Amino acid sequence: MRSALKTLFAINPGNSFKAYIETSVSLLKDFSKQGLFTHGSVLHAHLIKMGISSENYIAIKLLIMYLNSRKSAETDQILKEFNGFNLVVHNCLIAANVDWGNLDGARQLFDEMPHKNEVSWTALISGLLKHGRVEEAMWYFERTPFQNVFISTAGISGLVKNGLTFEAIKVFLKMLQSGVMPNDITFTSVVRACAEFGDIGLGMSVLGLIVKVGFEHNLSVSNSLITFSIRFGEIDLARRIFNQMENRDVVSWTAILDMYVEMGDLREARRVFDEMPERNEVSWSAMIARYSQSGHAEEAVKLFHHMVQDGFRPNTSCFSSTISALASLEALQSGKNIHGHVAKIGIERDVFVGSSLIDLYCKCGKTEDGHVVFDSILEKNVVCWNSMVSGYSLNGQLEEAKELFDQIPKKNNISWNSMIAGYLENEQSDKVFEVFNEMLLSGETPSESTFSSVLCACASIASVQKGKNLHGKVIKLGIQYDTFVDTALTDMYAKCGDIESSKRVFNRMPTKNEISWTAMIQGLAENGFAEESLTLFEEMEKTSSVAPNELIFLAVLFACSHCGLVDKGLWYFNSMEKVYGVRPMNRHYTCVADMLSRSGRLLEAEKFITTMPYQPEINAWAALLSGCKTHTNERIAERTARKLSELSEKKSGGYVMMSNIYASAGRWIDVLSTRKLMKEKGVKKSGGCSWVEVRNHLHLFYSQDETHSESADIYGILELLKSEMLIL
């Protein structure tokens, strides 16, 4: 650019005045586009010296440049040189105001114009549509006296941008009927409309038209057709279009890269990326984003650094994807570094960057810092709000989350899901249902994710009635074949003890993931179907590619423990790490301790607990003590009880069991002394609790202290029933 300027300065304009102006104009255009305003003002000064700065073409380009750089003094200076606003100046001002988001200003300028041409109309209509002001845009669209390809295309693409794909297609058909010839850009927009409308047949007939009119070898039309094919899973078609292209640009390559990601083949995508003839910030950001979204956060961050090393300047997308990756890695320090960087280049307040920064700080437990970012975003969209709400939820700050949630101007599905998930994570099931009902009343349709959370809440309070009600809603919405929903249903029915329904849902699932298998194996084991649970585990190993995880092993050990298959259990336990590469956790050791104790192998259990690599859980000792009770072994019981009293100064389980052991052995004095010890140490026996659900209301019954408000009536009815049973 600098050399271009030098060459220009060396030319004597007297020789070819027209060429000189043309060169100046194209230079100004480039400077303006690339933001090289210093170059621009140097050229401006030179043009003044040459006495041609007021040439119409040059003055317009100078105006555009100063408008783009928001230099108001210089802009005013140029405007003064025009004698009153002419049509072209007006159009420039409208375009600039649209760029600045000042749509009211643009409209006012437009309305005040004495003469408007098609450029004025197109600029205003597309500007309004770009900023989501569809109704106003359509008002002008219906009243324009001009009928040409630009205005129609502006209307079509704008409608597509606003999600009104059907309206866009209608405008396209009307355009064809009135004899206006579509151009490449029209087709690009219409193909996108077909993809988003979800009608492959419509898209295919548009493709026919494209071929008929001869646009099938156009670059951007082919690019949009690739995207269209991928969206409908037509991989072969996408590849065919790509292969038949005469020239491919970075967009075509990025689209085909995305195809492999869509197919779940990240490796092939990376191969395409590495072999692309040309890359731009978008290709980089596509690859970074895809790594980040598929859970390869480290790789995403690595690629970001690689990109910077290669001399590319990351754009907003790269930054937001990278920050999001850092958030999932909880890499606060690296995140802060990037935060500093985005602040320096002035995109800190961008909604994408801002939302991921909020997420970063909240995932690292710094909700206050997240809130500072949140407050700094001037034009918050719903994603910013959602990030902040889920950030608070994540950190257990439910009051803050709810307060913010209630203030969201336009909630979307994810807003509701964040709030519901927040209450679920913090075990406030009642609030889960409360917000869910609120959601239904607001008219928002629950999604797969919503059901997965609410069903999980049903499972946690074992409310089969609520669960069945939800199951009905799921079927009504037609989302009963979703893996997440079905897994939640399987788990809910199992946790509620309705193992038959649980199995029915599980068996008809089209695809099962790791969590689905875990839910069913665990469900069977915990409902007393130990053999079936083990059979299912073996079936999983044989028929699916799912590798057993910690939780599945826990269920397997639990099952072995409950059907007395001690040796099988021990075999699984020993092969966990050796064969499957799953390191047993403390809970697995506890489970084995329980298994040995239950079967009466008390000495073995005791040895197992004392030699395990973790600090034994209280439950491990409690299990042994319980085993001592069933198999009446007072000596080990006393040793164990001592251990327990050391470990569980505050937890009452050990003492309760110990007193029960003494009781079963008839040593009442010891029972009394243990109870006394408990009282002295301030240990309270945690009461048992059971419940029934009657007409959507939960009735709780405690073994002590609290009594049901209608306790007297309930016992009355119970007596009545008892007497009737005796009569029969």
Add this chain to the structure above:
DNA sequence: ACGCTTTTTC
């Protein structure tokens, strides 16, 4: 003047 590829939250 109108377009294609990428970005944030559950």
